[in-house]
Amino acid sequence: MRLRRLLRRRTLREVERKFVIEGGRGILSALNSQIEIEAVYFEQTDDALVGKVVSTASELGYRTYEVAKGTMERVADTVTPQSVMAVANFVDQGLDQLPLGSFVVVMAGVRDPGNAGTIIRSALASGASALIMCHQSVDLYNPKTVRSSAGALFNVPISIVDSFGEVYDFLHSNNYRLIGTSSHSHSSCWDCDLSGRIAIVVGNEANGLESIWTEMMDSFVKIPIDDRAESLNVAVAASIVMFEASRQRQVG
Template identity: 30%
Template structure:
């Protein structure tokens, strides 16, 4: 597959790709932009690549890598452009000279539960807004071997460019389901025998005193407001992370990492102790 040379900013393909930087346009088109060699390399055949773009500089310095990526992803269009045009499409100030336009995927709750054959471990996000937090939680859950993520509709879009970058490719490895009704989802999970563990400043006991060796889901609330009363009331337990210092609270991604990895610790040791 030889790349097609595109040299004009007025080219319809350039305009369409650049427009995807706008959240609404990205959702309407059902596509999102993946920037940088590392992120593009993490793409698998499960993801449909609409187009692959390489700049003159990248193509000149990394011809073999660009060719290997194109052969593996088999994009519908493979485009070679001046650096200025790729920069106009990219959402970062210093793009790395390669990006892909990829079709969004939508996962069901069953997709998430069936992702791993081991004891279920889920992370549930209620109205998380910071893309850096969301991407970091994705990366942490992926590293821990979690089944996937469940989030509310008000949670930051997981196809947001900053989320994709912060996840370091984990957004392509881990399924995530957007729940239309969090309360109904929590009730359904509990009926499936999955214990809901909610991080809460008013938690009843420290997280490490709970038995997390069985199927469980970690519930993380909004960065500022925390968990809603409704979500907290549907949890099996409210736990706190001890904070003997002066900080008022922990970063949401840090809290999620602490809880997820205590689940892993307990399961590897077979005990909460």
């Protein structure tokens, strides 16, 4: 079945530029954000949310298909499958289409799909104007990334860019200060000025930022952690820095 193949095969997703959204809340978020939907598939259920998704999709002119009970369980990527799924068009856009807001988040080598989705969710919530996923970061359309972003990927503009140079040129020419997160930095995120136009650059779970990136940073920040601790989860660390940027903008 098509849903199953799209959930499992990245190459197929990339050829078709389509992916699967699992669950009512995610699909509703996509519908509200006017993401282009190819079709909605659902099983008979008492869940009012599923009913709402199907009626909203129909009203917007999208195709909806009822499938036999048990279908979702066979195709799903999770142990607790949802009773509604949608096939949607990719949502990423070109760098030149990104709005030039006050802060951007760059994922440079985040490998775990759950972490990537969580970073997208936090980026939206902390007020980031855009997000850039760079080479060697995990697939944005991996089902686990989509799930853990909790609909956020439909509400923050995202670019996927392979070339490091292209990202650097875009940020530099638009006067973004590049702020790298690094546990080796001497500068605490609480003492660092995160106001103005900044790009927060987040590296790999195990290895942090690659040297090609570190050379280009305007500054580095770390989160001061207790002596007993080794490190933080990368999505948590990124979120703390993003929300510190948000705090500084609000508290002034």
